Amino acid sequence: xxxxxxxxxxxxxxxxxxxxxxxxxxxxxxxxxxxxxxxxxxxxxxxxxxxxxxxxxxxxxxxxxxxxxxxxxxxxxxxxxxxxxxxxxxxxxxxxxxxxxxxxxxxxxxxxxxxxxxxxxxxxxxxxxxxxxxxxxxxxxxxxxxxxxxxxxxxxxxxxxxxxxxxxxxxxxxxxxxxxxxxxxxxxxxxxxxxxxxxxxxxxxxxxxxxxxxxxxxxxxxxxxxxxxxxxxxxxxxxxxxxxxxxxxxxxxxxxxxxxxxxxxxxxxxxxxxxxxxxxxxxxxxxxxxxxxxxxxxxxxxxxxxxxxxxxxxxxxxxxxxxxxxxxxxxxxxxxxxxxxxxxxxxxxxxxxxxxxxxxxxxxxxxxxxxxxxxxxxxxxxxxxxxxxxxxxxxxxxxxxxxxxxxxxxxxxxxxxxxxxxxxxxxxxxxxxxxxxxxxxxxxxxxxxx
Amino acid sequence: xxxxxxxxxxxxxxxxxxxxxxxxxxxxxxxxxxxxxxxxxxxxxxxxxxxxxxxxxxxxxxxxxxxxxxxxxxxxxxxxxxxxxxxxxxxxxxxxxxxxxxxxxxxxxxxxxxxxxxxxxxxxxxxxxxxxxxxxxxxxxxxxxxxxxxxxxxxxxxxxxxxxxxxxxxxxxxxxxxxxxxxxxxxxxxxxxxxxxxxxxxxxxxxxxxxxxxxxxxxxxxxxxxxxxxxxxxxxxxxxxxxxxxxxxxxxxxxxxxxxxxxxxxxxxxxxxxxxxxxxxxxxxxxxxxxxxxxxxxxxxxxxxxxxxxxxxxx
Numbered sequence: 001x002x003x004x005x006x007x008x009x010x011x012x013x014x015x016x017x018x019x020x021x022x023x024x025x026x027x028x029x030x031x032x033x034x035x036x037x038x039x040x041x042x043x044x045x046x047x048x049x050x051x052x053x054x055x056x057x058x059x060x061x062x063x064x065x066x067x068x069x070x071x072x073x074x075x076x077x078x079x080x081x082x083x084x085x086x087x088x089x090x091x092x093x094x095x096x097x098x099x100x101x102x103x104x105x106x107x108x109x110x111x112x113x114x115x116x117x118x119x120x121x122x123x124x125x126x127x128x129x130x131x132x133x134x135x136x137x138x139x140x141x142x143x144x145x146x147x148x149x150x151x152x153x154x155x156x157x158x159x160x161x162x163x164x165x166x167x168x169x170x171x172x173x174x175x176x177x178x179x180x181x182x183x184x185x186x187x188x189x190x191x192x193x194x195x196x197x198x199x200x201x202x203x204x205x206x207x208x209x210x211x212x213x214x215x216x217x218x219x220x221x222x223x224x225x226x227x228x229x230x231x232x233x234x235x236x237x238x239x240x241x242x243x244x245x246x247x248x249x250x251x252x253x254x255x256x257x258x259x260x261x262x263x264x265x266x267x268x269x270x271x272x273x274x275x276x277x278x279x280x281x282x283x284x285x286x287x288x289x290x291x292x293x294x295x296x297x298x299x300x301x302x303x304x305x306x307x308x309x310x311x312x313x314x315x316x317x318x319x320x321x322x323x324x325x326x327x328x329x330x331x332x333x334x335x336x337x338x339x340x341x342x343x344x345x346x347x348x349x350x351x352x353x354x355x356x357x358x359x360x361x362x363x364x365x366x367x368x369x370x371x372x373x374x375x376x377x378x379x380x381x382x383x384x385x386x387x388x389x390x391x392x393x394x395x396x397x398x399x400x401x402x403x404x405x406x407x408x409x410x411x412x413x414x415x416x417x418x419x420x421x422x423x424x425x426x427x428x429x430x431x432x433x434x435x436x437x438x439x440x441x442x443x444x445x446x447x448x449x450x
Numbered sequence: 451x452x453x454x455x456x457x458x459x460x461x462x463x464x465x466x467x468x469x470x471x472x473x474x475x476x477x478x479x480x481x482x483x484x485x486x487x488x489x490x491x492x493x494x495x496x497x498x499x500x501x502x503x504x505x506x507x508x509x510x511x512x513x514x515x516x517x518x519x520x521x522x523x524x525x526x527x528x529x530x531x532x533x534x535x536x537x538x539x540x541x542x543x544x545x546x547x548x549x550x551x552x553x554x555x556x557x558x559x560x561x562x563x564x565x566x567x568x569x570x571x572x573x574x575x576x577x578x579x580x581x582x583x584x585x586x587x588x589x590x591x592x593x594x595x596x597x598x599x600x601x602x603x604x605x606x607x608x609x610x611x612x613x614x615x616x617x618x619x620x621x622x623x624x625x626x627x628x629x630x631x632x633x634x635x636x637x638x639x640x641x642x643x644x645x646x647x648x649x650x651x652x653x654x655x656x657x658x659x660x661x662x663x664x665x666x667x668x669x670x671x672x673x674x675x676x677x678x679x680x681x682x683x684x685x686x687x688x689x690x691x692x693x694x695x696x697x698x699x700x701x702x703x704x705x706x707x708x709x710x711x712x713x714x715x716x717x718x719x720x721x722x723x724x725x726x727x728x729x730x731x732x733x734x735x736x737x738x739x740x741x742x743x744x745x746x747x748x749x750x751x752x753x754x755x756x757x758x759x760x761x762x763x764x765x
Contacts, residue, residue, distance in 0.1 A: 334455040375567035389761040419460030
């Protein structure tokens, strides 16, 4: 079978998976954690503990503040020291709960054993409630609450659940590692989600550069299939290596050959996309009653001597991780949370990890410094690279003059901010830097009309 | 911790630069340049040197003294324009005519529009057409292909007509279009095709504009040939003679003055092909590629407006 890919645009940056062979290590406990109330898409959670309270690992410390919101659990045991605003990765002030760590005492109802449980609960409401109560959110980047995504609105039906193992961002290897080390749990998680979605078929989509993960996931699926009839609905498909393959719309196009309509949701095209790490979190929530309090992140960079993948407690300060990994390399000029294409440059290492943290990436000045902008030569590379079929050179010009009507006409609101345009410009034109805020303006205008 | 850079994503970018792209086009022109120098000798070297050097110096001087902006000559676009201009001229063009061409190309067609990326018309072609109209004798007198004479100092070149002129004047048979008398860059289609292959392999250009010009020329001149075989050239001769190869590979594919989308590029190419054959057969000049490209350059903004890219999820 030919490897799949999306049809429009895309780029081929060096994938730099230099940490792909580093086994997941368990990060030790820090003295303090700071748990953000805004680590999911939607309304920030409301704290339900007070300063001075004793908390255990896995105890609910904040409750959802709306339909699209999520529970937050204590990742450690100890004492709540403070509740208040603190700078997040990007420097925005967000409410955090500070917990001083003492011991490692877990809630008794959490199954901490490593026994694989393949028997899936029959009650969909029970499954969705577990996922919700365990604070599971999408770990592919958007951190959208998973129980909401798994409950399509009335009249909409999922024809396919796509498990996103593309990990198309260069450098990132946490998904690769969990597919190698936790393959069976991920597959059972997929089977659970398929059940909730009326037993829809599942495609686990993995890019071709992760051959070890493809092999191990395939053999895990084969051996599970002997005892789990649900596995008959699950298939593994190999994707070509192309960025942004892991983008939801691109992945649906690659796997199902369907285009999500502009302004529409994946479910409109009959698709639900969940990250492999989310599937693991679903498994732990439903089968083990274990809330989302840990995740795996990659610490990597060409200027870093030893590459790492860590399982961390959510809320651990970034500085604790960078120190444990040997300190910030001298050559590092930029530290990024996430991948080099869509990640955020970190202004502040005192910020803490959140549910969706996927990496700490060091880039040298030479690797990351923007080139001086020279004249656009109208070569059209930005338009060829755009996976949404937009004309970035035109949107850039329109953004400069703030022509919102023309921007909307030229579909700036469809931009997924993947960065392919800016990446591929030979003249160093900062296309996305201007298109991104212009898109924000146009989206606000569209919203105000409704 | 040392001070870290903070900027929006993406945090990495391609190694490809404008300079590298221009250099690739120059490299692609080297086979044609080598053939021209080999067959036309010292006079060709003089034309090319004057053209390249004056184009680069002019752009440098205009940015420094007139515009008072940082110099842009390091992007190599002026050098490329100079090379293309030189290859578009007969080898025996006097140096001062070449210089006037450089002033028109860089001063008028490029810098007065705002420099690289802003010009509507291909600078080298504007200069070629300007010189053709202003100095018709110099611009239509070509040296015969004679390597011995070309490299002997003091011997005047023997001049000869191009295949197209011959055909226009007496409907003679075309003997050999693969090696033909003409402007320096037009004498060897093979050398130009090697350059085309290089541009495609290096992904500097996409093939659609060039191929649609070729297809149009073949079909249109094929229809004419079938209608009146004695009056019109065979389609293959029409394609391989004159400036179609140089124009379709190196001039019509100029990023700045060609459409952005593939569909637009095909319309652009078909227009050039049609206009070329029309001008050749019914115009007053034996060759029409330069005019055809310039006319279609003027339509590029319109083509861009009509041929938008197909957008995801908006079928």
